[in-house]
Amino acid sequence: MRRKWFRIFLRRRLFVALLLFLQVCFLIFLVSLGSKYYSIVTVLLTLVSAGVSLHILAQNTKGGYKLIWIAIIMLFPVFGGLFYLLVKLQTSTRKYSRRLERVLRERCESCPLESSILDRATTDYPDYVNEMSYLEKFAGFRVYDGTETEYLSPGEEKFSRLIEELKKAEKYIFLEYFIIQEGVMWDSVLRILTKKAAAGVEVRVMYDDVGCFLTLPKNYPAYLAGLGIKCTVFNPFRPVLSAIQNNRDHRKIFVIDGKVAFTGGINLADEYINLVERFGHWKDASIMLRGRAAWSFTLMFLQMWAIVNDTTEDYAAYYPWSGRDCEIQSSGYVQPYADSPMDTDNVGENVYLRILGNAKKYVYINTPYLIVDDSMFSALTLAAKSGVDVRIVTPCHPDKKLVHVATRSYYRDLIEAGVRIYEYSMGFMHSKIFVADDTTAAVGTTNLDFRSLYLHFECGVMLYGCDTVKKIKEDFIRTLDLCEEITAESCRVSIITRLFQSLLRLLAPLL
Structure with a gap:
């Protein structure tokens, strides 16, 4: 086969x-x-x-x-x-924009299902009133309490928890991924999905056509339909010169009954759980939400499904807390968010900029790529010049060599401004996390590069005062022991290399 x-x-x-x-x-x-x-x-x-x-x-x-x-x-x-x-x-670009506008209006109509706790959250964490208010009042993503969070790194931990939670599904399972590839990870998930579909659980799968261009056959939706699983393909790739082909669904979302959700950098392929080695050890991160905030990812998935298929969803039918309260008690607040290239606001970028601008003690960052524009570069360097301990971990063994050359072109300027740069010596760093001041963190799918920040559909979770924040920091500190710190001296290159790096920085929006 x-x-x-x-x-x-x-x-x-x-x-x-x-x-x-x-x-x-x-x-x-x-x-x-x-x-x-x-x-x-x-x-x-x-x-x-x-x-x-x-x-x-x-x-x-x-x-x-x-x-x-x-x-x-x-x-x-x-x-x-x-x-x-x-x-x-x-x-096609205008068509997607019109669908997005329609779906956003429908989502607003579903908001009365929940009451806002923004005032209480900002009272408890006044230092983050701007972040919370921006995401809820402008971008439309509510802040939640009553949500347990679990940081899962590396990918093997997510795989184990995902299988465990999938077996508990009773009503529906929704998954939306950039890459799905046959192997131990996906085959294990698919076996459970098939059994659940046969038992009457609604199962929907959505994947990006470019992300799966070399991993799944063109007729894969029909194959899944034969197993009782609904499947749709995001933005099918067509051999026509078009800007819309640049806009990919880079999100990783797994929702179970609207009560449990996963997101982060981990796709459904064996390299993400180190069963297949491509670039050394694959260091990645994910987060699991249990409780009220999982509903936000349910909405994100249903919205994207409606956009892709030009359909209307009955959001209320999937709301898990109708007629009963969520009994989960937890520390802090959780605020899932999504980013779309079809509007005029760069939500993912703004989340990162707010973390950098608000930090008092430290900001620690994992990212597979470091290709940034002036605003992000200025935010990183200004934070470091202001006395904030800014550290960034990137891969030592890259998956895209030209992109890594472009990434390294930023090292010297950042280091001279006080930013500390590390490369993950064990292999490939694919995690996308920001953590700051033992109080706030962002875990999601957004890389520090032009495509992720401005061209792709992305998602993530902001954490405020959750116990998980300290676990994310601890994982970052442990990872530093497996990294090599880059110095300004080690960034010295020949004139030819410097010119080549300058050319790549010019071409950064295309990388």
């Missing part, structure tokens, strides 16, 4: 690559050899490029994206403007 799927993979991938190549060649042919009116066409398209450049400069978007598009237009003044219009002015 797997050999057959591999042959299908290969044929599909080669076909897609060929179609994209032919489209680019055709566009170049139209521009350069179009007709006897070539000189007139050239002038008109150059004017188009000039107009597009002015439009780009006027946009309320990140400077890195403006710079890369302006650079493309400068290098290809005839072709660049036309290419921008082709990529950006797509009906």
Whole structure:
């Protein structure tokens, strides 16, 4: 079966690559050899490029994206403007935006299912009133009490707890992942899902088509349907030049009965639980929520399902606390959040910026990639210059070599500003965590790079005063024993390497 799927993979991938190549060649042919009116066409398209450049400069978007598009237009003044219009002015992008607006309105209508505890939470933790208020009042993500949290690192711990909780499912199981791949982890999960579906539990699976481009066959939804499992594919990849193909579902969500939820960096593939070794030991992190806050992830999943399938969901039918109270008692508060590239706000970035801006003693960060724009760079360096102990752990053995070269290009400037940089010597650091001042932490799916912060759908959890915060810090400190600290001296490179790094930083929005 797997050999057959591999042959299908290969044929599909080669076909897609060929179609994209032919489209680019055709566009170049139209521009350069179009007709006897070539000189007139050239002038008109150059004017188009000039107009597009002015439009780009006027946009309320990140400077890195403006710079890369302006650079493309400068290098290809005839072709660049036309290419921008082709990529950006797509009906599919507007279609997703309209669906998102509709679904958000429907979500607001479901909010009366819960009462806000924002006033109480901000009274208990006044130092974080801005963070809580921003996420609840502007971004639309409630803060919760009555939620137990469990930090799970590395991936083996999540796998064990996930299997244990899945067996308890009674009403529904929802999962949404960037990568799913056949192997011990997914096969173990799928066996339980199949049994639960046969027993009448509603099971839904959603995965990203690009994330699973080389791991699942095109007909996999039909295969799962045969097992009684509903399945949909996020943003199916099509061999057409389009900006929407950049927007991927990078979230990792597992919801069980609306009472238990998992998120974090761990996908459903064996490398994430160190059964397959690709880049040394795979260090990752996840968090499990039990109680009221798990409902927030239920909403996130149902919203995305409605967007992908252009359907309407009965959110109230899945609310687990109708007619009864949640009896779970816990310390602190929990605030799940999600980020979408389809709106004008970068929620994931703002969460990280608020943690850095509010820190008094320390901020410890795990991230697989460190490719940031001016605002994040300034926040990191300003915190360090203000006396905050800022430490960042990145991988020693990268999964993407060019991205790692770009990551290292930031080291020297950050170190000279007082930020301490470490590389995980044992292998690949895939965890995405911020922890600060023994009081607050964020665990989720958002990397410190352009794609995660500005192009992908992401999610995470903010913790305030939870016991889990100290466990996250303790895990970070233990991890430092397995890391090598980077010095400014070790960042010295040749002029050629420096120029190459500068080029990669220019291309950072595309990495």
